[in-house]
Amino acid sequence: MMDARIETILQGESETVEFKKSTSLVKEAIQTLCAFANHHGGYVVFGIDDHGRVLGQQVSDDTLKNIANEVKLNTDPKLYPSIETIEIQGKTCVLVAIEESPLKPHFAYGRPYRRVGTVNQQIDRDMYEYLLQQRFNGYGFDHQLCQGAALKDLDPDIITYFLETANTVRNLNEQIFLPHNILLEKLDLSREGQLTNAAVLLFGRNPMHFFLQHYETKCGLFPSDEGYDEILDDREWRSNLLLMFLDVFGYMTEHIHKQTRKNAVYRTEEYEFPLTAIRECIVNMLVHRDFRQNIKNTIEIRPAAITFMNPAHLFAPAITIDLLKKPHVSRPGNKLIAKIFHLMGLFESWGSGTLKIVTGIRHAGNPEPQFDFANGLFRVILPRKEA
Structure with missing residues (x-):
């Protein structure tokens, strides 16, 4: 024949x-x-x-x-x-x-x-x-199969952390007891026994072993509003995305301004920005970034403003900069990664993430946040009250 x-x-x-x-x-x-x-x-x-x-x-x-x-x-x-x-x-x-x-x-x-x-x-x-x-x-980058990656390359503790968090938020019921290989298939994080890029990025022990791109996140604390010659502190994270989120969020809570208030019973800390807005900025960087670009996520903490930047795509005409401050459709560049963050209660599937940043900042009495997209780079700029 x-x-x-x-x-x-x-x-x-x-x-x-x-x-x-x-x-x-x-x-x-x-x-x-x-x-x-x-x-x-x-x-x-x-x-x-x-x-x-x-x-x-x-x-x-x-x-x-x-x-x-x-x-x-x-x-x-x-x-x-x-x-x-x-x-x-x-x-x-x-x-x-x-x-x-x-x-x-x-x-x-x-x-x-x-x-x-x-x-x-x-x-x-x-x-x-x-x-x-x-x-x-x-199907984007996160849906592709990760060549050479196996279940042993994933951190079981991180998978357990995801399951426990998602079960608390979304009530996964029996899924929390599934073997990890079956769970990954149900979440579309593996196909026919092969892991996707999303699985390795989310749960990998050492994701950088499989990805040459500079997908890490870098943060710098600067004494002035311009230039890079002087820096007070800098940090870089190359872990899986769930650990990266926790570490970056922890770093930000340590390096933004806060005041301690006391009363007869409680002692509370008030941050210069709502922590929900900071969280949304970090999640936005991780979920929407274009992993094909050899550019790092960066956070610049300066006296006048904090700037979050990541390589990304806007989906014009469906999404424009002006629409980000209004209700809009959600079009994550990495659907599988977005799905996991959504199950953990960290990502909104209705396009309300940037809207939460805006409303949270306004409610706290801070200057209006700014969004910018140019040359394949998306920026969220949070002006500080002192500026």
Whole structure:
């Protein structure tokens, strides 16, 4: 029986098939792979000319490796197609297959392409923004499988902490007693025994072992409102996201202003900002950050303001800076991570997180918080009363 792929290929070039007579045309092939990944996937076949004549292809030990390297080096986000030799009409060809990507839009040589019929068309701005929205409304970075990660790489104490917290907040009932591998599957944090990036980021013993990106959070305490030459204290966290949240929140409560008030019975501490607003700012950084960008989350504590910054995407026109101070839809960039924080009572699924920051700050009599998005970086700025 003929291989179904060969049957498809012999039907000629199409929306999912393109021929290249030689691997010398690898640049054009990479543009096509990009177009396929941004559409419905497809095959590039080296060794067949534009007229559908099977010429064959000389294949050395390094041929497949060189194609893979060229694809990886010249696509962003990087593509990892399946590459193999295949016999067609008695001649050796190279078959490069790519699936539709959940991370589209992809770029090839700095430009995004999409397959339309038998042609690769450069994606216009409207389509680019649409694909971005589709990416983050669908499966993003946190949903991808984490290569090489196993259950032993997760911290069981952190999973237990999550379960106990979520059970208190959401009443998980029997789920709290499930074996961890089954629990992770029920939470969509693993598929067919393989952990997702979300599982490792949330519960990993050492997430940095699996991610080269600077996904950590860095905090600096500065004596002035400008410059980085002088710093009073700085801290950096590289733990899993749940520990990171606890550590960053603890650090912030130690380094924002507070007053101790006493009465006949109680002693209370009043912070310059509502702790609920500080918590929302930290959770926002962790849940909404773009983990593909090699940029750290940062918090700058300065005399005039505290600034929280993370790499992110806004989903215009559905979400704009102006809408963040009003009720709006929630479109987290990392749905699985958002789900875990939501189960723990730390993340609102109705888009009310930034609204809570605004209302909490206003109620406390602080200056109006500011939101800013530029060059792929989202900032929450909390002006201080003394400024």
